[in-house]
Amino acid sequence: MPAAQPRESRSEYEGACREHGDSGAVIREVLERVGDKWSLLVIDTLAAGVLRLSELQKHIPGISQRMLTRTLRLLERDGLITRTVHPEVPPRVEYALTSVGRTLIVPAQELAGWAVEHQAAILSAREAYDAAHEEINKPENPGLDSRHMK
Amino acid sequence: MPAAQPRESRSEYEGACREHGDSGAVIREVLERVGDKWSLLVIDTLAAGVLRLSELQKHIPGISQRMLTRTLRLLERDGLITRTVHPEVPPRVEYALTSVGRTLIVPAQELAGWAVEHQAAILSAREAYDAAHEEINKPENPGLDSRHMK
DNA sequence: CAGCATCCTTTTTGATACTG
DNA sequence: CAGTATCAAAAAGGATGCTG
Numbered sequence: 320m321p322a323a324q325p326r327e328s329r330s331e332y333e334g335a336c337r338e339h340g341d342s343g344a345v346i347r348e349v350l351e352r353v354g355d356k357w358s359l360l361v362i363d364t365l366a367a368g369v370l371r372l373s374e375l376q377k378h379i380p381g382i383s384q385r386m387l388t389r390t391l392r393l394l395e396r397d398g399l400i401t402r403t404v405h406p407e408v409p410p411r412v413e414y415a416l417t418s419v420g421r422t423l424i425v426p427a428q429e430l431a432g433w434a435v436e437h438q439a440a441i442l443s444a445r446e447a448y449d450a451a452h453e454e455i456n457k458p459e460n461p462g463l464d465s466r467h468m469k
Numbered sequence: 470m471p472a473a474q475p476r477e478s479r480s481e482y483e484g485a486c487r488e489h490g491d492s493g494a495v496i497r498e499v500l501e502r503v504g505d506k507w508s509l510l511v512i513d514t515l516a517a518g519v520l521r522l523s524e525l526q527k528h529i530p531g532i533s534q535r536m537l538t539r540t541l542r543l544l545e546r547d548g549l550i551t552r553t554v555h556p557e558v559p560p561r562v563e564y565a566l567t568s569v570g571r572t573l574i575v576p577a578q579e580l581a582g583w584a585v586e587h588q589a590a591i592l593s594a595r596e597a598y599d600a601a602h603e604e605i606n607k608p609e610n611p612g613l614d615s616r617h618m619k
Numbered sequence: 620c621a622g623c624a625t626c627c628t629t630t631t632t633g634a635t636a637c638t639g
Numbered sequence: 640c641a642g643t644a645t646c647a648a649a650a651a652g653g654a655t656g657c658t659g
Contacts, residue, residue, distance in 0.1 A: 342585055343529055347510055349584035349591060354504045356651080360497055372621055380494060383653055388622055398594025410620055410659080419590050426583045430576045434499035440569050441499060444548025506632085522641055533633055538642060560639080560641055 352397055357382055357390045359427045362416065365400060366424045369415040399423065502547055507532055507540045509577045512566065515550060516574045519565040549573065 353359060357379065364370065364378045376387055391414060394400045399420035405411040416424070503509060507529065514520065514528045526537055541564060544550045549570035555561040566574070 342581075343510060343514075344531060345588050346513070346581045346584045347506070347531070349588055350509060350580065351506065352591070353580075353584075354506075354509065356497070356501065356504075359500060359504065363496070381497070384622075385654085386652065389652095396595050396598040397591045398598075399591075404621090410622095412621060419587060419594075422587065423583060426576065426579045429579060430500065430503075431496045433573060433576045434496045434503075437569060437572065438495055438499055441502070441547045441549075444569075445546050448546040448548075534642080535634085536632065539632090554641090562641060 352393060353399075353423065353427075355390070357386055358394060359423075359430065361387075361390050361394060362399070362420065362423050362427045363431055365414060365416045365420070366428065369413050371411060371413050375414065394420070502543060503549075503573065503577075505540070507536055508544060509573075509580065511537075511540050511544060512549065512570065512573050512577045513581055515564060515566050515570070516578065519563050521561060521563050525564065544570070 353362070360379055360382075361375065364375060370378070372384075372387065372391075375391075376382060376384060379387070382390075391400065391402065395402050398417055401415050401417055403413045403415070405413070503512070510529055510532075511525065514525060520528070522534075522537065522541075525541075526532060526534060529537070532540075541550065541552065545552050548567055551565050551567055553563045553565070555563070
């Protein structure tokens with residue numbers, strides 16, 4: 320799909336139609352909810368089924384409890400997941416996607432799939448780029464490979 | 470089917486396959502490149518065709534030049550876009566998606582479409598949530614509407 | 620188990636000023 | 640026009656300790 324004006328993916332949905340260049344703003348706004356460090360991963364994990372906090376944490380390596388609960392809260396706030404507290408002795412809280420949240424599964428997994436699929440290409444491109452630029456900055460340092468731009 | 474580990478789309482990558490917990494790490498890593506504040510928007514914008522810096526900035530409201538160039542650099546580093554400098558008097562630099570970069574168009578636009586499509590639902594969910602929680606914290610303050618989470 | 624609060628460190632981002 | 644450098648503000652993230 321090359322070069323056209325595909326930015327016309329405006330749905331006839333919104334009643335609060337502000338402007339045209341606005342879709343960028345809207346996208347960014349919503350994307351920030353979902354485009355943070357963990358949200359898509361949580362969505363992706365919950366796509367498999369209902370999970371409790373500790374289970375989610377096991378499935379998402381590297382996430383701290385703070386970030387997990389934070390992320391879950393934001394997703395809940397946006398109506399993408401539900402939080403169900405079972406009044407039992409050892410508290411049990413289950414998280415699940417809402418119907419709106421489920422609409423994110425396909426895009427999320429598609430992006431996740433893209434990430435996995437192009438991971439190698441990206442990493443090698445990155446190395447090539449870094450190598451080329453290190454040469455420019457430090458032509459006399461061939462073998463050192465520790466840079467953490469980011 | 471509670472919490473299994475489906476959705477495996479392993480490529481020929483890594484030899485250390487514990488569980489799919491790995492793909493989570495990979496996804497997160499790549500997603501961080503593309504899941505930042507502006508990358509997807511830039512990809513999305515470049516999907517329409519080759520553009521120069523100033524044009525990109527016009528198409529992406531709210532982005533500062535610093536963030537634009539930064540984002541472009543990272544995308545270039547990862548081999549998703551190309552940067553072509555035309556040796557002319559008023560310097561002209563054009564940015565375009567690479568073939569790898571173009572593979573991101575579909576997922577990116579799908580996500581962007583999702584954002585636009587569910588914008589209203591998310592906003593109203595958010596308001597409902599905030600209203601409910603404001604009531605809990607400040608039942609005696611029914612007119613104040615200042616929430617700045619996030 | 621779930622989850623909030625606090626403290627502290629690392630990143631990110633935006634303004635501004637300054638080259639080619 | 641394109642782009643870099645610097646600085647300060649803000650946000651994100653992580654560790655830990657404390658409730659219910």
